[in-house]
Amino acid sequence: MTDILASVPRVPEAVAAALYTAHPSGSLGWMVWSVVLGVVSVAAGLVSRRLLLRWLRKPFRSLYQGVTLRRAERISYGLLRTVILWVSAAVFFAVGAVIVIAVTPEFGPTRTTSLVLLIGMTLYLVLRDLTVNVFQPESPELRLLPIDDATAVHMTRELLLVFAVSIVFVGISVCFAWFKIDPDAHAVMRIVASLVASILMGAYVLSHRKVVAVLIRGNAPRPGLLRKVLAGTWHILAIVYLAATTASNIATILLRGGFLVGPILGPIVAFVVAIALFGVCVILIDRRFRAQQADLHRASGGTAAMPPEALPMPAVERAAAVAEAAAMMEDDEDEEEEEEAAAEEVLEAESAPVAETPAEVLAEGEEIETPAAPLVNPVTIWQLRWKGLGEHLAAILAAIVGVMTLLAVWGRLSLREGTVQFVGYLAVLFATYALYQIVRTWIDGKIAEEEPGPGHGQSEDGMGTGSTRLATLLPLLRNLLLVSIASIGGMIVLSGLGVNVGPLFAGAGVVGLAVGFGAQTLIRDIFSGAFFLADDAFRKGEYIDVGGVMGSVEKISVRSFQLRHQNGPLHTVPFGDIKRLTNYSRDWVVMKLPLRLEYGTDVEQVRKLIKKLGQELLEDPEVGPMFLQPLKSQGVVQMEDSAMILRVKFMTRPGDQFVTRRHVYMRINELFEQEGIRFASRQVTVRIADDADAHHNYTPEERRQAALGAVQPILEAEAQKSE
Known part of the structure; x- marks a missing residue:
């Protein structure tokens, strides 16, 4: 380690010596030829890539011409476009490599430099294609992330700059590994390349930590605990990972080991594999439940031809996320409390104007009780729960596969x-x-x-x-x-x-x-x-x-x-x-209703009227289907002092008897009023005999109290019966 630190001032001298001794002639002429060959091979590769893309452009566009860009279509578009671009990148490398190998049949510094340049350019194209398809800076209608155009362009350009600079530094250190350079100086170059890549990526993470935090939180009014914790600590975890990776690389270099590429490319490869797997699962899930999604959207008052996932992001929701992202980039010196308050304001702005539908709740794989719309079939809501469960399990599976891929790239999986x-x-x-x-x-x-x-x-x-x-x-x-x-x-x-x-x-x-x-x-x-x-x-x-x-x-x-x-x-x-x-809720129930009628009422007339009313109620469109047996009279069942009690009955299903009872009472009252049949009012006759031995009559107050005492037990019994 001391030798490596002591060799830092001698790095320029060691680099110059390695360049001169790389070619048997001892001159730098090979460098000019290497640059020319590298530029020619790159140009030929770019031309081949452009021709291939132009040839595939028409059939690719025909696949999505006239198709509503729902979420499944946007994901499939991005995945297929990425695959096509990566195939063109492979063609780019193949054409360039053929030219380099054909021109330089023998292995030497010229071939090495040209191939390293070609490999670095190919890697940059692969990363560029992935970044552009994720952020879609020039195609807002295809963008899945809720960010505005300016933020997408800004994040894309900065990330591509990080990739370009890192590839240049790493490529130079890899290229000099084939030259006769001082080992200590080469170790310094590799350490510098590792530090530059980690510092640039760390700066990018810190620069956009708030934007990513809002994306992790989502637009749910109450994000889950895992989302909250991950949104607040994701940048810390990323910085810790970068620091650990850099420390591991430096330790390996100091111990005279090779340059560890796995820890650097591991997250990118794992991200690509996980996102691709999750995207394929989402495509299959969306197409399976598209009919239920459309039914829910129609029931919620939307258009029948365009399910919710086919609609672009609501303007208010996108504006809220965009405003938050812009504010985050402009003010990087806010305190943590202000950051949390700003994030909460964004979530409130997202959730207040646009009501979260049951489908959106289910897509998050979380169990939130949402009142269903009156016109939505509960079975449809349940079927959409399968959609949410599928996406939830797909996310877990993608995360597991991503972790396994990361371990494999690290060399820890065998x-x-x-x-x-x-x-x-x-x-x-x-x-x-x-x-x-x-x-x-x-x-x-x-x-x-x-x-x-x-x-x-x-x-x-x-x-x-x-x-x-x-x-x-x-x-x-x-x-x-x-x-x-x-x-x-x-x-x-x-x-x-x-x-x-x-x-x-x-x-x-x-x-x-x-x-x-x-x-x-x-x-x-x-x-x-x-x-x-x-x-x-x-x-x-x-x-x-x-x-x-x-x-x-x-x-x-x-x-x-x-x-x-x-x-x-x-x-x-x-x-x-x-x-x-x-x-009391099985099969059927009989409701019996007593009617208090005055003495002298024609019982036979009442029977006929009740029978006719029963037939009319059966034909009533509202209560008719509720009757299992029609309304009928049972005749006089009891004789009281002030009335004779007639009883009517009908049969319904359990629970329907109360609705039908209201209609029966209302129609009987109207019918009796038309026919002049009067209900009997309750009367209690109290006879108070004068006390012959006392030789005096009761006063009016005494008579009133006596009558009240006779009536009170009857009133209490009726009240208790009604309860």
């Missing part, structure tokens, strides 16, 4: 036993997580299909119509399957790590036996619940009576269920405490 086991553990964990999410989403979708549609469910009086039996049992099955999947996946990983899982099962059996003796009530509740559900005694949403506790079944767990009373209270009832269960 076919050794430990590496294969590590990859196997990752595959098991990913498969377990994917299966967990797939089962949960599938069962949730089946529950959504079984749920009653709009206009069904709980009635106005709190009497639920009930879900299907499948919708009642599926939540319990879902929990059982999810626990089983997580347990099996964990056992596989533990077994692969060398943990003997046999004693775990034995211990679980002992613990289960102990719990069984100590928690007999719990076991009774669980088994009772299993038999009640097997007997289909009740379902979710049905109105039941359990020993005086009444309400609609709101939630069912393993040991208990919850009843929501129509007045609001929530009752939790263990299955083991059920002695008798009455279900």
Whole structure:
């Protein structure tokens, strides 16, 4: 190390000596010939590249002519265009290399210099094609990143400058490796090249840290914890990686090792592989769920011919992101608190004018409860959850493949036993997580299909119509399957790590036996619940009576269920405490309505009127389909002091009787008023006899109090009955 540091002042002299001694003639004439040959080979390669691109331009454009540029089309356009450009870069290198090798049949400094120049130019073209297709500085309609044109141009130019300068310095150090240069001076050149590349990339990261932070946060009103942490620390992680890579390179150089290219190109290669894989997955997912996306967009008030993903970024959303990015570039000296406040303002500006649709929430792979639009089919929302789940799993898979690619470029991934086991553990964990999410989403979708549609469910009086039996049992099955999947996946990983899982099962059996003796009530509740559900005694949403506790079944767990009373209270009832269960929401219900009529009313006339009214109600388009049996009269069922009680009845499905009751009462009142039939009012006759022995009469106040005392019990009984 001391020798290398001491050789720093001698680097120019060592470089000059290496250039003179590179050619047997001892002159610098070969350099002129190398530059000329390099320029000619590069020019020939560029011409070949241009001709190839011109030949492919027409068929490439025909693929997307007249096609709406949705997200899938924009991604496929970028991927295919990148592949074509990289093929043209390969043609560029092949043509140039053929010229160099043909002109210089023998290996020497001229061929070395020309080939290094050609390789550096090819690498720059590859990186340039990738950068341009990511930022799309000249094609805003194809840009996937929510940044404005100026920011895209600025970021593209700066990144290309970083690549160009880094390639020049690294290329020079690689070129001199073939010359007879002093090893210490060459080590200094490699250290300088590594420092220059890392410093330039670090400056680029710090310069655009806020723009990238906004992109990582996304446009969700409440980004997840991982997004927040990554948005605030991504530049720190990048700087730490660059510093570690530079330190590793310098240490390798000081130890007389070679120049490590893997740590430098590793992130770029991993990024390309991960983005390409994720892009292909997104294309397949978008095309699979395009119909559901269009249905959701139509239901939300948009145009039927253009799904949301086909629309450009909303103007307000793009303007907010653009304004934030511009402000970030102009003010690099803000405090951290001001940075956070600015980011929050951008997110509020993005979320306030443009309501986030359920599809946008699902695309982020996060579980946020969003109220669905009234016109959107719940099944459509569930199908779009598959879209969000697919993108979520695709992002995880792309991240895993990117990490594995990075390790492979570093040289840390091989076919050794430990590496294969590590990859196997990752595959098991990913498969377990994917299966967990797939089962949960599938069962949730089946529950959504079984749920009653709009206009069904709980009635106005709190009497639920009930879900299907499948919708009642599926939540319990879902929990059982999810626990089983997580347990099996964990056992596989533990077994692969060398943990003997046999004693775990034995211990679980002992613990289960102990719990069984100590928690007999719990076991009774669980088994009772299993038999009640097997007997289909009740379902979710049905109105039941359990020993005086009444309400609609709101939630069912393993040991208990919850009843929501129509007045609001929530009752939790263990299955083991059920002695008798009455279900008011099964099959049909008969509603009987008493009518108080005056004495002297023609009962036969009333019977005929009620029968005719029943037929009219059956033909009513609103309530007619609710009747299972028409309204009919049962005649006089009771005689009271002030009225005779007639009763009418009808049959409906559970939950519909309250709506039909309102219509029946209203129509009977109108009918009786037209026919002159009068309802009897309640009367209580109180006779107060004078006390003959007292030889005086009661005063009016005493008579009033006596009458009130006679009526009060009747009023209290009626009030209690009405409750």
